[in-house]
Amino acid sequence: MTIPSPTIVYIVDDDAEIRRSSWFMLSAAGLSPRVFAGGADFLEELPHLTLGAVLLDLHMPDVSGFDVLQAITARNAAFPVIVVTGFSDVSAAVRAMKLGAIDFIEKPYVDDELITLIESAVARCKDADQAQECRRAAERKLALLAPREREVLELMLAGLPNKLIAHRLQVSSRTVEMHRAKLMSRLDLPNFSAAIRLAIAAGMDLRASLEA
Incomplete structure (x- = not known):
């Protein structure tokens, strides 16, 4: 069809x-x-x-x-x-x-x-080929993140607020805010909705995030 x-x-x-x-x-x-x-x-x-x-x-x-x-x-x-x-x-x-x-x-x-x-x-x-290229492009973008920034992104995707992310990572809320700002800037994303789309497009395994 x-x-x-x-x-x-x-x-x-x-x-x-x-x-x-x-x-x-x-x-x-x-x-x-x-x-x-x-x-x-x-x-x-x-x-x-x-x-x-x-x-x-x-x-x-x-x-x-x-x-x-x-x-x-x-x-x-x-x-x-x-x-x-x-x-x-x-x-x-x-x-x-x-x-x-x-x-x-x-x-x-x-x-x-x-x-x-x-x-x-x-x-x-x-266009399946276009979809594959979109995934590869999203993966390349996520690869720009530092390990701690990726952790923060995964916990953000789980719906955790900054305070709970800070508790999980054993850092201050201010540090979480800094990581969050840096990752959004590094990925050149306008808002968090765009971050969700990027993670899904890249095929990020979100099971751990969903269970957080």
């Missing part, structure tokens, strides 16, 4: 207002959105759906976004999934991407940012 043009985007969210606003925004951008009121509705239709991108809210009642991701993976469906998380919900974003999500976006999101993520997700899905 290949993703048709215009790109179909399946909006899976239990919030009616978000479904409505997302539908209008994606339609205006020239995409072809279709809405689902929850994970169960989407999974019921999944075997019959044309390949497209999925904008998936993680925190839904009954069938959560995590359940949907697991079902997509179990069926070997090649839908590029962008998950919607709460602000600074680091552990949820990392868990979702370990389950197969291509990217994530935090609420409230900017329209242009979402369109860019969808276009990027679809492009990566179409």
